Amino acid sequence: MAKLEIVPQQPDLWSQLRVAAEDAAREEPRLASQLNAVVLAHDDLAGALSFQIARKLGDAELGAMTVREVALSAFAADPGVVAAAEADLRAVQERDPAIRTLLQPFMYFKGFQALQAWRVAHWLWGQDRDTLAFHFQSRISELFQLDIHPAAKIGSGVFIDHGTGIVIGETAVVGDEVSMLHAVTLGGTGAERGDRHPKIGRGVLLGAGAKVLGNIVIGDYAKVASGSVVLKPVPAGCTVAGVPARVVACPTDAAPARTMDHTLADIAYDYVI
Incomplete structure (x- = not known):
């Protein structure tokens, strides 16, 4: 990755x-x-x-x-x-x-x-x-x-749409073919040092305002719904939504970062914070 x-x-x-x-x-x-x-x-x-x-x-x-x-x-x-x-x-x-x-x-x-x-x-x-x-x-x-630490690792074929408010931390990894919208945060969970930021797999779609916090893996071709706060790993090919985020569809479409499909399955709307 x-x-x-x-x-x-x-x-x-x-x-x-x-x-x-x-x-x-x-x-x-x-x-x-x-x-x-x-x-x-x-x-x-x-x-x-x-x-x-x-x-x-x-x-x-x-x-x-x-x-x-x-x-x-x-x-x-x-x-x-x-x-x-x-x-x-x-x-x-x-x-x-x-x-x-x-x-x-x-x-x-x-x-x-x-x-x-x-x-x-x-x-x-x-x-x-x-x-x-x-x-x-x-x-x-x-x-x-946009605030992207120079030590972060970002793959190729990456689409940053709008971009305002994006933050990518020092030890974050962003895979190839990822798409992300404005106000996405790939951050830590506190003042800890070392490897502390998310690892985003290939072809992941990160919706507007999504926050992914901590040294967790977002699996290949997963989708993070807009406004979600992700604190746990996300399986490859699955969609998460909510605060805190939970899996609402698995599998999702084969290439969410390419289709840019931000819609959610009906089950996602049953989730009340």
């Missing part, structure tokens, strides 16, 4: 993104210079993504040029970082009915942007550059209102 499984790069994604940017620049000339600087001036996704991260996170303390150099260093040292970003962008395309082209999440969706900036912070953490990793974490939190 902790292993990062990278989906091989699909060569047409960058072409699709460029075409979308070209179309948007023609349709909205006032944004043409922005689209050119962020997308069209670059040769590949790594170049554009490094520029996007830099223009968002750069500030008076750590300028955009320096941020971009750090991001490019991460991408060059670990090509899996860019491959994961591509899988994340594909995930948004497949799962978010609100988007029209790949340009929208790349340019304007903070869930996607925060996750890619976090991937650079996580690379820094792995290089024992903790202080700079924490700087990235702080800027991500200030800009996007």
Whole structure:
């Protein structure tokens, strides 16, 4: 579950993104210079993504040029970082009915942007550059209102929808193909140290406002209903709901993170807090 499984790069994604940017620049000339600087001036996704991260996170303390150099260093040292970003962008395309082209999440969706900036912070953490990793974490939190510890482990093909209020703790693990909505917390249960945060399996769907607390496993392809507080492990393929959460359906649909189906079985509505 902790292993990062990278989906091989699909060569047409960058072409699709460029075409979308070209179309948007023609349709909205006032944004043409922005689209050119962020997308069209670059040769590949790594170049554009490094520029996007830099223009968002750069500030008076750590300028955009320096941020971009750090991001490019991460991408060059670990090509899996860019491959994961591509899988994340594909995930948004497949799962978010609100988007029209790949340009929208790349340019304007903070869930996607925060996750890619976090991937650079996580690379820094792995290089024992903790202080700079924490700087990235702080800027991500200030800009996007997501607080993800740089030591956490997050797989590829992850979809963060809206993103506001998401908190992911230091020892949390998020598997491949997970989808989560705003205000999700993957936290601890107190001031204990060590391995203290949740382990989220592959293809899990975490509804808006879900709180998963403690070093517990949420099994592959499980579903956590919106607003639930999960304090115990969840079997693979099952749905939990409520405060505290209990199993209300087992099995659930085969790939809840892909279908984004937040509906519950009738038995869930018999649960009174």
